[in-house]
Amino acid sequence: MITSIFYLAKFSSKIVHLLAIACCLSMLSCDKPDLTVEKPNENLRPAADFVNNNFEMTLFSAALKKVGLYEELNGAGPYTLLVPTDEAFNEVGVFRASDFDSMDQDSLKRVMSYHILPRRLRDQDIPINSADIRYKTMEGSELYATYANYSPDGNNVANKLFFSGAQATRKDVTLSNGVLYSIRKLMKPQFEVSLQAWLIARSEYSVFIAGLKKFGLWDQLAEHGPYTVFAPTNDALAKIGITEESLGELKTEGYNGEMLFGCYVIKGKHFFVSDSDAFATIATDGGYMRLAGDGVRGIQFGSTVFFNKITYTLTLYSVPSISAGRIEAKAEYDVEAKMDYLCSNGVIHNLEQGFITVDLAQKDASL
């Protein structure tokens, strides 16, 4: 009996030892391939250098140097740069670096600082399907980010990102001290300037101003908003027969001012033209219908995008419904550089077509 236990113990200890050796061997024999992990790019440039070395952003770089932000943007950061391309600067009449010399340097610096956020804002940090998320800029004021990702049913994926009405054409470019977005047009913050002050400063809207004053719609534009104004130029109004002289002759009691001039002002809303494009995705409806000044018809603000070019449209319907209404008047405008002036109490867009004619605004004598 004892011998058999001895034998078993001897045998089992052998097995244990053998197993231990086999175990060691199997471990040692593991193939260890020399894995090379992709190293992250260590040669990322800081913000200002990146912009300076990009042929598409020479004017932005020149402006940075002009206002003395260049060195700062090569600092520790983090920064988020929203860089309008040279083409965007060309659209507002800036073609070479020397063009910045004639500008008011303080204003230029404020606008440039508005294009820089003192933080790292990556694409993924912006809430999906969001409108007007505000981010503080280096200037101190806030910009509005709108991100249209997909329609409510999950289809129609667009992922269009807008900063204060300017669409980001390239997102999330990594810098050593932040992130860079390239945007298709210059953002045009007017800071403390109200809609009224903005219009007064421009002589091409004098007839529009006169019309608003005549019908008692002018004072509201100095107040707290928000408003969205589609400002028709004097030429635009002349095309539909409204001039300084004809306005003088017009009797206010015979015409509906809310129709004739109120049609260019949306009260209580601040719309960038791009909002219409964004909500065409977010809500599958990029139109905003409101009751016209006569209380019967409807005015719709909408937009169409064709080959990345946005056109905004104002349409007068016989009733406030696209399906049931008949189109009675229409005006549209497509120069992006002259849209989305962000004033202190609303947004203003240029318009070079007259919208509602005097005939349509005439009050019904029989009523």
Added chain:
Amino acid sequence: MRELIQSKAVLFFLLFILCCSSCTKVDYTEIKDPAYLRVFNNLNYLQTMGNKDEKLPYFCLLINPTVDADGTITGGEIVGDFLNKRDAYAPPYPSHIGNSTTVDNPEFPGKQNVLVAPVLNGFDLSSWAQVPSGDVRVMFAYRPKNEIPFLKLERHLRQDILIDTVLNLGSKEVYTMHLLQTDFNTKAHGLVVRQENFHKLPLSDSLVYVNFYNMSAKGFVDADASLKDNDYRLRSFKGGIQDDMNVYFSLYETEANLNHNGATIPGFKGKYLTNLKRETNSTAVSPYVSFPLWASTLGNRIYTPIWQRFEFLAPGIDITANPIFPSESETGGNWAVVNCLRNGKIELQSRDNGTILPNLLVNVHSGINNPQTFATVNTIEVVNGRVYLTTIQRKYPAPIY
């Protein structure tokens, strides 16, 4: 002998290693004296051009939150994040956990990994979360729609609070909490915490129970159509219903016939059920009304294919002489219809103005029967232009394959 000791030592050593490494300590979370809570976000308004400045009704629910000096939420005893608009159907089991690909939660607890309520008086309450009883602070904080957990959001995004209140929850009581809009014009919000009583009632398991609530915002039904959701699937409900309505119902013989003019069960066509008044403040439980599970004589008492149609009619309109055209969806809130059949994702083939919800009855594989029909306890809630169904089911025998 030495060898024996040696080998034993090796064996003991191995045993010791095994014992040490195989032990894991599991700390089970426990809530003493819990109350059971289920939360719905009834703020179903739309995101459109016209209301782009309104905040998106997407929340984080916090129970007993911790807030630091500048009002930033830093934590909470129970956190129900990503609380989205509620689904049309709140199923008896949180089945959406397994078949969804987003973080959006249609209810709380829903997809949240929390302690859930036990089986109470036969009712499976796995859709209710355990929360501390007594005075609890409840907070609903707005959050942006992304996938970052609330407590990891930037500080300024954790300060926007819609509702901050203290509730007294009773131990072992069942509550449903509804976040809703009380006034459509002023956009006032409210919270309704309803102490449910279905588990205390002597409910029969051969009757199907349902109660109704109209928690629409004041002024919704009279508001302009352009401010309402124009989803065609809402049909006659899209304009809302009047503040005072009578509810009628019909039972149809078979779900196979997708026709509201199909055969109804004798005695169950256009029967009056109850009266329904709009109420956004009351926490009272509406009385349950019932119909027999085996109403149809065609069934085999294991499975029945019957389905239900509920009609909401303004007082004064006779269901047998309804003046409104059957497929008209612009009814001025005087007539609204909901058909409850199959999984609620189909369309009737007849010209009808009813919106579709799942069948009140639950048909599942249980024991050797596949399917077997079970009686349920239901709640139908009308909120503005939408109608919601919550189904509660008893625990049933597991399927045998």
